[in-house]
Amino acid sequence: MHLSSSKKAANQRKKASNTITLGSKVISLDAYLAPPVKRERSAARPQDGQQLEGPRNLADKNISKVKLIPEQFDQSLPAEKGCPKGTEDTTLLQNRKKLPIWQYRSEIQRALRGSENQVIIIVGETGSGKSTQVPQFLYKESWCNRRKTHAHGSRDEIFVGGTIGITQPRRVAATTLAYRVSHEAGTPLGKVGPDGRGLVGYSVRFDHRVPKGAKIKFLTEGTLLQELLRDPYLRQYSAIVIDEIHERSLDVDLLVGFLKQIINAGTEMRGGIPLRVIIMSATANVEIFKSFFNDASSTVSKTDIVQVLHIEGRQFPVEVIHEARPVADIQDALVKKILKIHMEEPLPGDILAFLTGQEEIEAAQKLIDEYATTLASNMPRIKVLPLYGQLSLDGQQEAFQPVSARFTRKVVLATNIAETSVTVPGVRYVVDCGKAKIKQYRPRLGMESLLAKPISKSSAIQRAGRAGREAPGKCFRLYTEAAFEALSESDLPEILRNDVLGAVLTMKARGIRDVLAFPLIDTPDTEAIEQALIQLHYLGALDDDGYITSAGEKMARLPVPAPLGAVLLAAEKPDFDCVIEAIDIISCITSGEDIFLQVQSEEGQEELELSRKELQRREGDLITYSTTIQQYTAENSDRMQWCKRKKINIRNIKQALNIRRQLRGICLKEKILRNAPEADPQPFTPLAPERAETVLRCFLRGYAYKTAMLAPDGSYVTVHGKHVVAIHPASVLHGQKKEAIMFLDHVFTNKSYAKKVSAIQAAWIAEALEIR
DNA sequence: GAGCACTGC
Numbered sequence: 213m214h215l216s217s218s219k220k221a222a223n224q225r226k227k228a229s230n231t232i233t234l235g236s237k238v239i240s241l242d243a244y245l246a247p248p249v250k251r252e253r254s255a256a257r258p259q260d261g262q263q264l265e266g267p268r269n270l271a272d273k274n275i276s277k278v279k280l281i282p283e284q285f286d287q288s289l290p291a292e293k294g295c296p297k298g299t300e301d302t303t304l305l306q307n308r309k310k311l312p313i314w315q316y317r318s319e320i321q322r323a324l325r326g327s328e329n330q331v332i333i334i335v336g337e338t339g340s341g342k343s344t345q346v347p348q349f350l351y352k353e354s355w356c357n358r359r360k361t362h363a364h365g366s367r368d369e370i371f372v373g374g375t376i377g378i379t380q381p382r383r384v385a386a387t388t389l390a391y392r393v394s395h396e397a398g399t400p401l402g403k404v405g406p407d408g409r410g411l412v413g414y415s416v417r418f419d420h421r422v423p424k425g426a427k428i429k430f431l432t433e434g435t436l437l438q439e440l441l442r443d444p445y446l447r448q449y450s451a452i453v454i455d456e457i458h459e460r461s462l463d464v465d466l467l468v469g470f471l472k473q474i475i476n477a478g479t480e481m482r483g484g485i486p487l488r489v490i491i492m493s494a495t496a497n498v499e500i501f502k503s504f505f506n507d508a509s510s511t512v513s514k515t516d517i518v519q520v521l522h523i524e525g526r527q528f529p530v531e532v533i534h535e536a537r538p539v540a541d542i543q544d545a546l547v548k549k550i551l552k553i554h555m556e557e558p559l560p561g562d563i564l565a566f567l568t569g570q571e572e573i574e575a576a577q578k579l580i581d582e583y584a585t586t587l588a589s590n591m592p593r594i595k596v597l598p599l600y601g602q603l604s605l606d607g608q609q610e611a612f613q614p615v616s617a618r619f620t621r622k623v624v625l626a627t628n629i630a631e632t633s634v635t636v637p638g639v640r641y642v643v644d645c646g647k648a649k650i651k652q653y654r655p656r657l658g659m660e661s662l663l664a665k666p667i668s669k670s671s672a673i674q675r676a677g678r679a680g681r682e683a684p685g686k687c688f689r690l691y692t693e694a695a696f697e698a699l700s701e702s703d704l705p706e707i708l709r710n711d712v713l714g715a716v717l718t719m720k721a722r723g724i725r726d727v728l729a730f731p732l733i734d735t736p737d738t739e740a741i742e743q744a745l746i747q748l749h750y751l752g753a754l755d756d757d758g759y760i761t762s763a764g765e766k767m768a769r770l771p772v773p774a775p776l777g778a779v780l781l782a783a784e785k786p787d788f789d790c791v792i793e794a795i796d797i798i799s800c801i802t803s804g805e806d807i808f809l810q811v812q813s814e815e816g817q818e819e820l821e822l823s824r825k826e827l828q829r830r831e832g833d834l835i836t837y838s839t840t841i842q843q844y845t846a847e848n849s850d851r852m853q854w855c856k857r858k859k860i861n862i863r864n865i866k867q868a869l870n871i872r873r874q875l876r877g878i879c880l881k882e883k884i885l886r887n888a889p890e891a892d893p894q895p896f897t898p899l900a901p902e903r904a905e906t907v908l909r910c911f912l913r914g915y916a917y918k919t920a921m922l923a924p925d926g927s928y929v930t931v932h933g934k935h936v937v938a939i940h941p942a943s944v945l946h947g948q949k950k951e952a953i954m955f956l957d958h959v960f961t962n963k964s965y966a967k968k969v970s971a972i973q974a975a976w977i978a979e980a981l982e983i984r
Numbered sequence: 985g986a987g988c989a990c991t992g993c
Contacts, residue, residue: 381991382991383990383991383992417992432991432992435993437993438993461991570987570988571986600987600989601988628988628989629988631989633989649987650989706990771992771993806987874992874993878993946985946986947985
């Protein structure tokens with residue numbers, strides 16, 4: 213255990229390419245990835261045909277979203293396999309004790325008992341077991357009891373504490389961890405203990421299982437942010453554990469800001485009971501978090517309120533090999549490197565290559581496949597599998613399965629999805645092109661760009677680590693050691709890459725008057741915040757003095773982006789009266805990438821156009837969404853078949869129905885919707901053209917600034933900024949000339965594209981802009 | 985004529 217003071221951990225910088233700072237030590241990446249303690253790997257190794265292994269995988273949320281749905285997860289708990297009844301608990305405990313974090317149990321408990329150290333930072337590498345164990349170490353501590361007390365200046369009794377909240381960036385992590393921890397702690401989810409109370413719960417969108425008396429509650433970051441609206445001092449919690457903070461999601465950045473404010477405010481509003489904060493990171497670069505929270509101490513006490521604990525992980529060593537000189541053609545170098553590894557490295561050992569996008573993956577796959585046919589018969593075969601987000605579930609699944617053919621090496625060509633979101637088993641060789649596509653918002657242009665950029669050092673290390681999960685491995689970087697050195701330490705956090713419109717509304721709705729003074733680890737440009745304030749004012753969320761309006765409060769309670777919230781609020785007005793239609797469309801828009809699957813081949817394209825024809829509307833994408841969800845819900849024979857025929861993403865349209873149900877519920881509660889809509893299935897009746905017009909005019913109340921007019925030369929020029937914008941090929945209006953268009957997304961890739969496009973009239977824009 | 989990855993009481 214290493215308890216470092218701020219000074220010691222600070223100022224340590226990486227010295228050589230493969231070194232990393234761990235507390236006061238600077239060690240090489242090889243050592244960093246090497247097993248630090250004697251491990252009993254053999255005991256925890258998966259047996260033949262068993263994919264999941266022991267505690268390491270279970271503690272790790274970087275897991276296949278396909279493989280780890282909770283039920284499967286539970287069934288595959290190794291401790292329960294071939295294990296006589298009654299010894300389950302002991303085996304679970306034995307496995308827990310093997311985790312690196314176990315030996316630091318009492319130290320963690322001690323660190324949190326004192327009242328001075330209110331913030332603990334735990335650096336635990338992948339496989340340290342921090343996510344599953346830390347809450348279990350703490351929930352029996354006396355400070356974790358629920359207490360009856362009085363809020364400051366009030367005689368009313370309040371209850372404070374009793375629960376440890378653990379946030380996760382992803383739903384699947386929150387739910388699977390809850391299942392795992394509830395098992396380990398002896399009160400499986402859905403069962404109650406001897407005292408008739410539950411122990412572990414989780415709360416994510418559309419899915420809440422928090423038993424009465426739950427001491428441990430896993431939630432997504434967004435869910436906790438929503439809870440802050442009702443419970444600004446987080447009184448139900450004794451402690452908040454922020455897990456995976458190194459991912460720096462926008463929500464987590466806002467969360468730590470609110471946590472810092474709660475700490476700064478003292479304990480009066482919590483009846484004298486402090487809120488303990490545990491920050492957990494998988495990367496050692498935690499100085500920013502430390503100084504962020506230590507700043508808070510200046511107003512509370514003079515002592516350091518932050519302790520840092522380092523816990524080693526469980527990784528096999530990975531040898532990192534750089535290029536001697538820069539490569540001219542990355543794509544070519546990548547293919548050659550994969551083939552070289554295949555020729556020179558022994559089996560077993562699959563190859564995972566990181567590329568920037570689908571296009572590059574497909575091109576590389578073609579080249580490798582071509583080459584594979586020329587392999588000598590005594591050479592192992594190659595099976596190339598693509599892996600990217602938009603790939604069908606079946607396609608993704610294939611990349612996770614071991615190849616069935618004998619004497620064959622699997623080569624997975626993946627986007628960044630394989631860096632954190634999923635784990636490909638069997639990988640011992642990683643090829644890293646050094647780039648990734650990154651989305652960045654440009655406040656001045658009001659548009660996003662999606663371009664391939666160099667990755668960060670921490671990303672490169674993460675990619676390399678993918679080779680050392682099951683055995684010692686190798687990582688081939690297609691760039692020089694000097695180029696690695698020149699990379700930035702970590703990726704730009706989301707709050708500096710995204711539109712902060714939603715973040716500003718979140719702050720305003722939770723009582724922050726001066727958003728520029730809100731404590732943030734990284735503060736966006738003043739200009740970006742000002743743009744957001746102006747836009748929120750236009751949307752009616754803020755009044756002329758910058759205070760939140762009741763409409764703004766409603767918008768913050770709606771789980772949709774602010775402009776779409778404004779659309780919903782406009783939809784209830786008598787001149788539009790189209791809340792049901794707006795909800796249908798918004799559900800489709802917010803249900804994921806797109807409900808429409810894209811098809812590669814040209815012949816598939818023609819077939820697709822025919823089958824989708826009855827869904828498409830000349831008014832554009834929004835009314836097409838409306839038609840699609842209505843036809844889908846009207847379909848009561850075989851929805852699955854219907855989706856297959858129309859090439860509709862089943863997962864996303866199901867998600868759209870979930871969102872639709874949720875939005876209808878919230879709109880009823882908020883009185884945006886007066887009467888509950890008729891239950892499905894309803895017969896399909898096409899939206900009349902005049903109704904479609906009303907719906908589009910209503911959407912303009914949120915998107916008047918995202919419009920363009922047709923110029924004499926046939927191009928579209930945006931009303932704001934006068935930029936040329938092209939209708940994206942995925943839009944039903946692609947290639948068409950309309951007087952004016954409204955678009956919900958504006959992304960620069962190869963050029964400036966308008967997405968989710970509708971045909972409108974120029975006069976409507978003026979109408980929408982005159983409103984305020 | 986084109987799609988990094990997540991996510992929301």
